Structure formats: structure tokens, C-alpha cells
Amino acid sequence: MADIEPRPPALSEALPSMAYRSWFLFIMVLVSASVQGERYLMVVMVEPIRRELGLSDAAIGMVKDMIIAIVYILAIIPLARLADRWSKRKIVAIAATVWSAAIIVCGAAKSFWVLLIGRAGIGLGEGGFTPPSQAWIADLFPIRQRATALSIFLLGASLGTFLGPAVGGWAVQEYGWRNTLIFASIPGFILAPIVWFTLRDTRAGLADGAPAAKGPAISFLQTARELMAIRTLPPLILAASLNALLTMGFISWAPAFMERTHGMPANEAGLQMGGALFFGSAIGHTVGGPLADFLGRRDMRWYVWILMISGAMATGIGWLILTGSADRVFPLYGLNMLIGGLSAAPLMAVVAGLVPSRSRATAIAVLMVSIQVIGLGGGPVLVGWLSDILRPIYGEDSLGMAMRWALLVGVPSTILAWIASHSCRTDFAAAGGWNGAAINHAIH
Structure with missing residues (x-):
């Protein structure tokens, strides 16, 4: 275009x-x-x-x-x-x-x-x-x-x-x-x-006190190079996408896991799953942004650390889901969604804050494509593929074992978020809009 x-x-x-x-x-x-x-x-x-x-x-x-x-x-x-x-x-x-x-x-x-x-x-x-x-x-x-x-x-x-x-x-x-x-x-x-x-x-950039953009529009390839040159952005986007892979792999197979492992009918599992996901995500989304803004006033790395901590905690809770009793599964799913939901708003705020204001929508699109392809597309497929491979060994328990193996994705996602936190303060400073003068001027 x-x-x-x-x-x-x-x-x-x-x-x-x-x-x-x-x-x-x-x-x-x-x-x-x-x-x-x-x-x-x-x-x-x-x-x-x-x-x-x-x-x-x-x-x-x-x-x-x-x-x-x-x-x-x-x-x-x-x-x-x-x-x-x-x-x-x-x-x-x-x-x-x-x-x-x-x-x-x-x-x-x-x-x-x-x-x-x-x-x-x-x-x-x-x-x-x-x-x-x-x-x-x-x-x-x-x-x-x-x-x-x-x-x-x-x-x-x-x-x-x-x-x-x-x-x-x-x-x-x-x-x-x-x-x-x-x-x-x-x-x-x-x-x-x-x-x-x-x-x-x-x-664009008004709330950050950035000057109005001047000159001709830059091409998409120039924009892509500009975004990828921000050191925090690539590991942050990949960490978020791997977290989404783990989350969607667990959610998409939850009713089948409950039916095969705990003998719960799929319709009952789906109903309980829906309630757990709604309340967990709603609470996590509501709390995550204010929490990041509160902690970020003390150290801006908290905007990235929340993603790192939530990914690590979600991995641990995932293990409890797979090894615990049936009556604990859906409360733990709700807790998992709450923990994961904490990172959604801080992640969007970081991506929007790191990039030039003229490229914000493009940066958000890159993030969403990565999450869609790796997370929403890859998660269910990965778990299903592992389950098929393990079926000759574990039979009907292969799905649960596949979901346990999928938990290993939480390790690189946590490491990538930690890497992103190392460069984020420098990148935030370069982006502008994070200094007190600009903020105080913007708040009425």
C-alpha cells in the first residue's frame, strides 16, 4: 500500500x-x-x-x-x-x-x-x-x-x-x-x-509532549528497521508471544484434558472454564495497569518485570493444574488468567512508549501479529502435536504429558523478558515522554 x-x-x-x-x-x-x-x-x-x-x-x-x-x-x-x-x-x-x-x-x-x-x-x-x-x-x-x-x-x-x-x-x-x-x-x-x-x-505524541511530525512519511521497511533497532522491543515481543503460546495451549485443550484425565463431561468443563477465564482475566486486566503505573514511578523496569514475573508464575501454576486434583483445576485456571492478565496493559504501554509516536499503530500491529501467529496459532497446534507423539507411550494420558512438556516454553519467555528489562531504561529515555516535566505538563 x-x-x-x-x-x-x-x-x-x-x-x-x-x-x-x-x-x-x-x-x-x-x-x-x-x-x-x-x-x-x-x-x-x-x-x-x-x-x-x-x-x-x-x-x-x-x-x-x-x-x-x-x-x-x-x-x-x-x-x-x-x-x-x-x-x-x-x-x-x-x-x-x-x-x-x-x-x-x-x-x-x-x-x-x-x-x-x-x-x-x-x-x-x-x-x-x-x-x-x-x-x-x-x-x-x-x-x-x-x-x-x-x-x-x-x-x-x-x-x-x-x-x-x-x-x-x-x-x-x-x-x-x-x-x-x-x-x-x-x-x-x-x-x-x-x-x-x-x-x-x-x-500523535501529544500526551508525551513530542513535537508534531514533519516531512514525508517513511516506508514500511524503514519503520520496521527503526522498530527492530529498539533493543528492548524484539525480546519483549517474543517473550509476550511465548507467554501467549503457553496460555492458549492450556486454554484450548482444557475441556479435553478434564474429560480424559478427570472424567468430567466437556459441557460441564466448558462452563466452568468460561467462568474462570472471564473473572480471572477481568481482574488481571483491571489490576495490571494501575499496578504497573504505581511501581513504574519507582523503577520503570517494573513495566517489563511484571511480564517476566507473570510468565514465570503462570508456568508454576500450570504445573499445579496438571498435577492437582480435579476440584482445583478451574480455580487455578482462573488464577493463571489473573496472573497473565496483569501483564497485558503494561506490555501495551511499553510498546507504545518505546516507539516513535508516528509508528505506534504499526508497532502494536507487529506485536499482535506475533501473538496471533506464535501464541494463538502455535499453542494449540504444539500441544496437539506433542500429544500425538506421546500417545503410543502414555495412551489417553498423552495430552496431560504434552501440556507438561509445553510448560518448558515458560523458561525462554522468562529469560527473554529479563533480557528486555536490561535495556528498557535506556530505550525509555531515548523515546522521551517518560520525564516528569513532560508528564506534569500533560496532566490537567
């Missing part, structure tokens, strides 16, 4: 009031809940869709998850590049319209291919929403408040992941899967004009 010239610095140089920024965060939480809810809504309508459209399980797997991941990965970096050079407000509003229209396409689908196109639209909308929303938050909140703001933002994802299947399951029973999908499109169509007309674009 051709680079677009930066907008002239005609935006206000004054940081908006806290009242406006609170409204902004509230709307971003709702928008995030909308796209997450629409993405995960289909988990409760697999059977009626499969029966009515005559789809195989493989086809269901493609439309439910794989096509969204493929389109998301392909679209997110080009759309992030656009967000770094155009209006984040307009991109977010358009993205909400796209995924809302896509869910209507899904509801009207009479064939596999139409359903596939609709689900692809959801992936496109999500890819257009993630980088500009996080970069926009970074432009509005100074670094000492940023992790807290991102924690609030992450509540939208937890809320959508919970409400989509919960409300959707009831609606499918009452109104059928097609009408449920039509109803689900309404929030996005309401929120898109609210974003367009009540929010306003903010100059």
Missing part, C-alpha cells in the same frame, strides 16, 4: 480534559466489547448452523476461527500503517461499521462461502480496530497513566468474550441463530456514528 503523507499539524496542542478522556475510554470499552462479542458469538450456534447449512466440523472450524485469524493477520499491518498517517477516529468508526455489516451477512448466509465472507469481514474489522485504538489511547494519556487507561480498555474484550456467548446462547434458544446475528449487529451500528461525531482525532 502506498504511503500517505502525514496530516498537517492542525490538531489542538492542548491535551483534552479528563472528562472528555473518560468519555473516550468508555466508548472504546463498548466498541471493544462489540467486536469481541460478535467474534465469539458463534461458539454457541455451531450446531444449528452446522445442521441447517450441512457443514462439516472442518468447515465450521474454518468459518468460526481460522478465516478471522487469517484476515486479521493479513490486514492489521497495512491498516496500522494507514492509522499512523490518517484519522484514527475514522478508521475505528469504519471498522465498527464493517464488522456490523459482516455479522448481518453471516445471519443471511445460505451457504458456506457466504458465511465465510461474513466471518472474514469480522476479521477485517477487528484488524482495523486494534492498532488505532491502542495508539489513540497512547496519544491521549501520558505514560504514567497509560497502563491504567489500557487496563480499562481491556475490560471491553473481557466483557465481550463473556457476554457474546452468554447472551447469544439465550437469544439462539429464543429467536434462532439468524435473528440473533442480526440483533448482534445493532451495537456496532450505534457505536460507529458515536465514535465519528463525538470523539476527535489527537495529534
Whole structure:
């Protein structure tokens, strides 16, 4: 995609009031809940869709998850590049319209291919929403408040992941899967004009006191070289991706593990798992940002140390999950999600704070692609592959043994985060926006 010239610095140089920024965060939480809810809504309508459209399980797997991941990965970096050079407000509003229209396409689908196109639209909308929303938050909140703001933002994802299947399951029973999908499109169509007309674009780097960008836009290859030259960034992104690999490997196989190892029915395991994941992630996301901002005032390395500590602790809790009794498994899963959730907002704050403000959305996109490919894509596959290899030796216990071997991923992830912490203070200082003068000037 051709680079677009930066907008002239005609935006206000004054940081908006806290009242406006609170409204902004509230709307971003709702928008995030909308796209997450629409993405995960289909988990409760697999059977009626499969029966009515005559789809195989493989086809269901493609439309439910794989096509969204493929389109998301392909679209997110080009759309992030656009967000770094155009209006984040307009991109977010358009993205909400796209995924809302896509869910209507899904509801009207009479064939596999139409359903596939609709689900692809959801992936496109999500890819257009993630980088500009996080970069926009970074432009509005100074670094000492940023992790807290991102924690609030992450509540939208937890809320959508919970409400989509919960409300959707009831609606499918009452109104059928097609009408449920039509109803689900309404929030996005309401929120898109609210974003367009009540929010306003903010100059990149405003909250950090950075000067307005001048000159022609740099190419993607130049941007990539610039990002990879930040010593903290590569090991930090890889550590986060390995943590995601471990987390997704455990989550995706949890019901099967409970059925094979403890004899628990899959539907009961799924229900308990959903509750544990929601409450654990919601608490972790809520606490992680304020905790990082509090500790970061004493030593900025805490923004990275939280990722390192949470990865190491999650590995230890994973061992307890696999070796403990059945009644401890889901409380420990909830604790694992809480510990892992602590690092989400600090991680986003560090990535946004380390890179030039003109490249924030692109850096966030690189992080998300790495997490999607290594974590969400690699975790379930790694555990399944190990289980197949170990089956001739352990039989039905091979899955549990494979999950134990997967815990070894926690070792390099912890080491990489520790390596990242060594250079982060120097990189923070070089990035600017972390000094007290800039922060005090930005806070009203």
C-alpha cells in the first residue's frame, strides 16, 4: 500500500480534559466489547448452523476461527500503517461499521462461502480496530497513566468474550441463530456514528509532549528497521508471544484434558472454564495497569518485570493444574488468567512508549501479529502435536504429558523478558515522554 503523507499539524496542542478522556475510554470499552462479542458469538450456534447449512466440523472450524485469524493477520499491518498517517477516529468508526455489516451477512448466509465472507469481514474489522485504538489511547494519556487507561480498555474484550456467548446462547434458544446475528449487529451500528461525531482525532505524541511530525512519511521497511533497532522491543515481543503460546495451549485443550484425565463431561468443563477465564482475566486486566503505573514511578523496569514475573508464575501454576486434583483445576485456571492478565496493559504501554509516536499503530500491529501467529496459532497446534507423539507411550494420558512438556516454553519467555528489562531504561529515555516535566505538563 502506498504511503500517505502525514496530516498537517492542525490538531489542538492542548491535551483534552479528563472528562472528555473518560468519555473516550468508555466508548472504546463498548466498541471493544462489540467486536469481541460478535467474534465469539458463534461458539454457541455451531450446531444449528452446522445442521441447517450441512457443514462439516472442518468447515465450521474454518468459518468460526481460522478465516478471522487469517484476515486479521493479513490486514492489521497495512491498516496500522494507514492509522499512523490518517484519522484514527475514522478508521475505528469504519471498522465498527464493517464488522456490523459482516455479522448481518453471516445471519443471511445460505451457504458456506457466504458465511465465510461474513466471518472474514469480522476479521477485517477487528484488524482495523486494534492498532488505532491502542495508539489513540497512547496519544491521549501520558505514560504514567497509560497502563491504567489500557487496563480499562481491556475490560471491553473481557466483557465481550463473556457476554457474546452468554447472551447469544439465550437469544439462539429464543429467536434462532439468524435473528440473533442480526440483533448482534445493532451495537456496532450505534457505536460507529458515536465514535465519528463525538470523539476527535489527537495529534500523535501529544500526551508525551513530542513535537508534531514533519516531512514525508517513511516506508514500511524503514519503520520496521527503526522498530527492530529498539533493543528492548524484539525480546519483549517474543517473550509476550511465548507467554501467549503457553496460555492458549492450556486454554484450548482444557475441556479435553478434564474429560480424559478427570472424567468430567466437556459441557460441564466448558462452563466452568468460561467462568474462570472471564473473572480471572477481568481482574488481571483491571489490576495490571494501575499496578504497573504505581511501581513504574519507582523503577520503570517494573513495566517489563511484571511480564517476566507473570510468565514465570503462570508456568508454576500450570504445573499445579496438571498435577492437582480435579476440584482445583478451574480455580487455578482462573488464577493463571489473573496472573497473565496483569501483564497485558503494561506490555501495551511499553510498546507504545518505546516507539516513535508516528509508528505506534504499526508497532502494536507487529506485536499482535506475533501473538496471533506464535501464541494463538502455535499453542494449540504444539500441544496437539506433542500429544500425538506421546500417545503410543502414555495412551489417553498423552495430552496431560504434552501440556507438561509445553510448560518448558515458560523458561525462554522468562529469560527473554529479563533480557528486555536490561535495556528498557535506556530505550525509555531515548523515546522521551517518560520525564516528569513532560508528564506534569500533560496532566490537567
